[in-house]
Structure formats: C-alpha cells, structure tokens
Amino acid sequence: MSAYADRLEALAASAADRCTSCGRCFEVCPTAREIGLEATQSTRRVGELVALTRGAVPAEDLQKWLGACDGSARCSEACPEGINVRQWVTIAKMKALEATRVREVGAVNAANRFRHMAQAVRLLASMQLPSQTLKRILAPAERRTAEVLFYTGCNVLRTPHIVLNVMDILDALGLDFDVVGGTAHCCGVYQFQEADLPTYERIGHRTFQRFGQSGAARVLTWCPTCTKNFDELEKDVAAPSFGLDHVSEFLAANLDALKVRFKPDQPRRRVVIHEHLGIGATLASMRKLLAAVPNLELLELPQESGFSYACGGQAAKFKEREQAIHRALAEGAVALGADTIVTMYHSCHRALAGAEAVYPQLKVVNFTDVLAEALGRGGHPDYYRLYKVGGAMDEAVAAARRFLEDNGVTVDEASVQSLTADIFNETGLAGSRDAFAAAFTALAKTT
Numbered sequence: 553m554s555a556y557a558d559r560l561e562a563l564a565a566s567a568a569d570r571c572t573s574c575g576r577c578f579e580v581c582p583t584a585r586e587i588g589l590e591a592t593q594s595t596r597r598v599g600e601l602v603a604l605t606r607g608a609v610p611a612e613d614l615q616k617w618l619g620a621c622d623g624s625a626r627c628s629e630a631c632p633e634g635i636n637v638r639q640w641v642t643i644a645k646m647k648a649l650e651a652t653r654v655r656e657v658g659a660v661n662a663a664n665r666f667r668h669m670a671q672a673v674r675l676l677a678s679m680q681l682p683s684q685t686l687k688r689i690l691a692p693a694e695r696r697t698a699e700v701l702f703y704t705g706c707n708v709l710r711t712p713h714i715v716l717n718v719m720d721i722l723d724a725l726g727l728d729f730d731v732v733g734g735t736a737h738c739c740g741v742y743q744f745q746e747a748d749l750p751t752y753e754r755i756g757h758r759t760f761q762r763f764g765q766s767g768a769a770r771v772l773t774w775c776p777t778c779t780k781n782f783d784e785l786e787k788d789v790a791a792p793s794f795g796l797d798h799v800s801e802f803l804a805a806n807l808d809a810l811k812v813r814f815k816p817d818q819p820r821r822r823v824v825i826h827e828h829l830g831i832g833a834t835l836a837s838m839r840k841l842l843a844a845v846p847n848l849e850l851l852e853l854p855q856e857s858g859f860s861y862a863c864g865g866q867a868a869k870f871k872e873r874e875q876a877i878h879r880a881l882a883e884g885a886v887a888l889g890a891d892t893i894v895t896m897y898h899s900c901h902r903a904l905a906g907a908e909a910v911y912p913q914l915k916v917v918n919f920t921d922v923l924a925e926a927l928g929r930g931g932h933p934d935y936y937r938l939y940k941v942g943g944a945m946d947e948a949v950a951a952a953r954r955f956l957e958d959n960g961v962t963v964d965e966a967s968v969q970s971l972t973a974d975i976f977n978e979t980g981l982a983g984s985r986d987a988f989a990a991a992f993t994a995l996a997k998t999t
C-alpha cells in the first residue's frame with residue numbers, strides 16, 4: 553500500500569473511531585431515501601460503515617447507500633461529532649469497490665470515462681476559444697510563477713466564457729495570477745470514483761503536487777468536484793504549501809476591493825440564484841457578491857438546494873429528480889417575476905442555459921457574467937447557451953469555424969453526433985437539438 557493510501561485509511565479509521573453510531577447522517581441522506589433505504593435502519597447502516605472501515609466485507613445495503621451517494625454533504629452537516637461523513641463515505645465507497653471487484657475493471661471504466669470527457673472538452677474548447685488562450689491554460693502548472701493560480705479543472709472548458717469572466721475579474725483586481733487547467737491537470741475524479749487508486753495518484757494527486765511546485769501562495773478552484781476532491785482527498789491528507797479557496801470565496805473575501813470597481817450603471821435585474829449547498833461557503837459567497845452589484849435585486853426562492861452539490865456528475869443518477877428541480881426552479885422564478893436565473897457552477901449552467909427556449913422571459917447567466925459585467929469587463933459570448941436554446945446558430949458556427957481553424961482542429965460528422973448527444977442528453981432545460989446538429993454537421997462537411 554502506498555503512503556498516500558495509508559493516509560486515506562487513517563482518515564477513515566479516525567472517523568470510525570469518533571463515530572457514536574447515532575445514525576443522524578444516514579437519516580438525513582437524500583439519496584439513500586431516493587433509492588428506498590429506510591431512515592429507521594440508520595444505526596445498522598452506520599454499523600456496517602464502521603465495520604467496512606475496520607476491514608469487514610461490505611454489506612449489501614451499505615453498498616447500495618455508498619453507490620447512491622452524490623456528495624450532497626447533508627450527512628456532514630448533520631453529524632453532532634463534526635465528522636466529515638461525506639469524506640468518510642467517499643473513502644468507504646472506494647474500499648467497497650476494491651473489495652468486490654478486480655482493480656482492472658475500475659481502471660477500464662475510469663479510462664473510458666476520462667477519454668469521453670477529454671474528447672468533448674477538447675472539441676468544445678477548440679470551438680469557442682482562441683489557441684493562445686487554450687495554450688496558456690494548458691501549459692504545465694509547475695512552470696508557473698504567479699502568486700495566485702486560478703485552477704479551472706477540465707469541464708468548465710465546455711463553457712469557456714466562464715473562464716474568461718474569472719480572468720477578467722482577477723485582472724480587474726490587479727492580481728498577479730495565472731490560469732491553469734484542462735485534462736493535463738485533471739483532478740482524477742474518475743479514477744478515485746472507480747477505485748483505481750494507483751492511477752488516481754498519478755493524475756489527481758500529482759496535479760495537486762504540481763500546484764505546490766509552482767510556488768504559488770494561493771490556488772483558486774472553480775469546479776465544485778475538483779474543490780471537493782482536493783479538500784477531502786488532498787488537503788486533509790497532507791497540508792499543502794498554498795492556500796486553497798473556491799473562486800467565489802476568494803472574491804467574497806475581497807468584496808470591498810471589487811465594490812469600489814463596480815460601475816454604477818448596471819442593468820436592472822430581478823434575480824433568482826439556482827442554489828446548491830455542499831461546497832464550502834460558495835453559495836453564501838455568491839449571494840454576498842451578487843447583493844453588492846448595483847441595480848440587482850436578489851429574490852428569495854425556496855428550492856431543493858441540498859439534494860446535490862452541483863447538477864450532473866454523481867447527481868445525474870437521479871435524472872427525474874434533477875429534472876423536477878430544474879422545472880420547479882424555472883417556474884418558481886417566473887412566478888416571482890424574475891427576469892434572470894444565475895447559475896453557480898458550469899454543470900448547472902449547461903443544464904439551465906437553454907431555459908430561454910421554454911421560458912422566454914428568463915435569461916440564464918453565470919454569476920461570473922454578472923460580476924465581470926459590473927466591472928466593465930466580460931461580455932464574452934456564451935456559445936453553449938446558443939447551442940442549447942436551439943435557435944439561429946449562425947453566430948456560434950462562424951465563431952467555431954474561426955476558432956477551430958486557429959486551433960488546427962477539425963470536426964467530422966461522427967464527432968458532431970457525439971457532441972450533440974453529449975450536449976442534449978444532459979438533464980436540464982433546452983430547445984430542440986436539431987438546429988445544433990444540422991448547423992454543425994454542415995460545418996463538419998466544409999472543414
């Protein structure tokens with residue numbers, strides 16, 4: 553066993569030692585209820601979790617619980633002992649998989665998931681970003697010299713206007729920062745989830761080490777999954793040489809410096825936030841930031857913010873539930889007279905970007921769109937929203953043609969088909985896929 557694996561074991565063992573088996577964590581778990589596991593069985597399930605941590609074979613219902621977990625962190629919130637139960641469950645899930653199947657099965661699953669994601673990210677980024685920006689993002693982390701590293705992760709590059717917004721905001725603050733990300737700096741989530749720990753150590757663990765090698769004083773994360781992984785599977789395992797915050801937390805801590813730079817002539821907006829709990833103080837930070845934007849009215853809409861820490865990802869197992877959450881949000885926003893839904897993360901943005909096709913009175917923007925605009929920056933086209941709304945595709949195709957050529961990337965009809973499925977099979981609100989499929993198939997035939 554590696555030194556890293558030993559330290560993970562020690563984290564889980566310490567949780568098991570501190571646990572009083574009160575059962576609160578299992579009682580509040582939304583996904584355990586979703587798959588029909590009874591809250592009345594809480595002490596039994598927790599007993600099985602403790603037993604697995606101490607080396608027992610994983611019990612059947614425990615495996616179901618662990619398999620259903622989408623990382624909501626309601627368990628950690630509820631634990632009277634202050635145990636990070638989500639972290640414990642994440643490690644236990646990996647142990648249960650190790651105990652019930654050979655590592656090669658997980659390694660193949662993880663490699664396939666990674667390959668599929670990397671292909672989609674590479675194409676979508678090449679359709680929406682100039683090569684100079686992409687090269688800057690992909691350059692090796694350990695060679696950077698800036699004081700602050702803005703770490704994008706992989707998947708936000710499907711909606712790269714968000715990355716450009718954050719760069720604009722950090723630039724407006726006059727920071728010595730650099731941007732780093734893409735699949736060469738993956739957080740290793742697939743390998744960990746599939747219990748391929750040796751490969752995780754070469755990918756996610758290594759990415760975290762590379763941040764340290766750069767000498768940066770602070771790393772700002774964007775992706776909620778990367779944030780959760782680095783917090784729970786790296787920072788808690790060995791204290792890093794740098795500070796680690798989500799971008800929103802860092803910006804909220806620097807609100808005074810932002811506020812004096814906000815332009816007063818902002819558009820009037822009635823805003824509902826699409827909320828998720830579970831990743832540090834991100835929601836509270838975004839509320840604080842948006843509340844300070846001139847002419848922006850934040851409307852309160854009760855919603856299911858505790859079901860998952862973000863849309864998609866592990867929550868995609870519960871498609872109907874996610875769909876109901878998205879519908880309720882949009883209908884609630886319309887009933888309140890909102891004109892804007894503000895998204896927190898990129899996966900949520902992808903899920904809701906097409907809402908305008910169903911609810912024409914609603915515009916969907918990311919919180920970074922609002923902040924960058926308030927600073928007199930931003931305004932980067934959200935091509936993904938155009939794809940999802942399904943209307944005229946001319947602007948998006950013209951940009952894609954230009955950027956693909958600049959990046960030296962071509963698309964063929966098969967990759968357009970695969971991208972269409974990727975974009976439109978996600979849970980969420982969208983128009984028809986036909987406009988995207990037809991316009992980009994035509995593009996593929998002429999490149």
Ligand code: SF4
Pocket residue numbers: 577580581582583584620621622623624625626627628637638641
């Ligand atoms: S993180 Fe959320 S889904 Fe996972 S076990 Fe805890 S409460 Fe359940």
Ligand code: SF4
Pocket residue numbers: 570571572573574575576577578598630631632633634635637
């Ligand atoms: S809530 Fe905390 S103390 Fe209670 S069973 Fe869960 S982990 Fe143990």
